[in-house]
Amino acid sequence: VKKPDARITVIPIVRDVVQIEETFVKGTVLEKGDRKFGYIKIPSFYRDFAGSRNGKGRNATDDVRAELEKLKKKNIDGLIIDLRNDGGGALTDAVKIAGFFIKEGPVVQVRDSNGDSRTHSDDSGTTLYDGPLAVMVNQFSASSSEILAGVLQDYGRAVIVGGAHTHGKGTVQAIIELDRRLAFRNMAK
Numbered sequence: 001v002k003k004p005d006a007r008i009t010v011i012p013i014v015r016d017v018v019q020i021e022e023t024f025v026k027g028t029v030l031e032k033g034d035r036k037f038g039y040i041k042i043p044s045f046y047r048d049f050a051g052s053r054n055g056k057g058r059n060a061t062d063d064v065r066a067e068l069e070k071l072k073k074k075n076i077d078g079l080i081i082d083l084r085n086d087g088g089g090a091l092t093d094a095v096k097i098a099g100f101f102i103k104e105g106p107v108v109q110v111r112d113s114n115g116d117s118r119t120h121s122d123d124s125g126t127t128l129y130d131g132p133l134a135v136m137v138n139q140f141s142a143s144s145s146e147i148l149a150g151v152l153q154d155y156g157r158a159v160i161v162g163g164a165h166t167h168g169k170g171t172v173q174a175i176i177e178l179d180r181r182l183a184f185r186n187m188a189k
Contacts, residue, residue: 027067038071038079045089045144061096078132088143100128133158142167
């Protein structure tokens with residue numbers, strides 16, 4: 001920065017990671033008369049894959065678990081999971097979060113371009129919350145949020161409320177770094 005008296009001052013700028021708290025899972029208690037309902041907003045199914053390898057990454061699964069534990073201590077009469085405007089994210093988190101509400105079983109089946117299928121299941125045999133459950137969706141609920149809502153509905157664990165339909169994406173993608181030299185299947189022709 002050049003000052004009015006012609007002196008030059010160097011102000012170092014250090015780049016840092018900025019985390020916007022509104023993008024993470026939040027929970028609260030809603031009271032209606034003498035009844036208390038837990039409310040958890042899942043804005044996306046986020047996961048820091050690089051940080052997770054070091055045991056330091058933040059993810060939606062751990063944040064939902066923490067909120068559920070807090071809400072259970074407050075003796076809630078029911079739970080609302082808000083997936084409105086949730087465009088999805090890590091399939092891993094959708095499967096693990098579903099496992100908080102179902103005892104065990106298949107959650108989603110993924111078929112690749114070769115027609116090979118793989119089933120992602122919850123094998124824990126336990127639930128973290130087994131009380132009344134409602135899931136809120138809208139036309140912007142997509143991908144992992146649709147999978148979570150669908151499995152909770154299919155297992156009879158939740159009532160789905162909100163818009164007449166969700167986004168309807170129904171696909172799973174894999175992220176591939178184009179900087180790395182990878183052999184792409186079906187691309188050799």
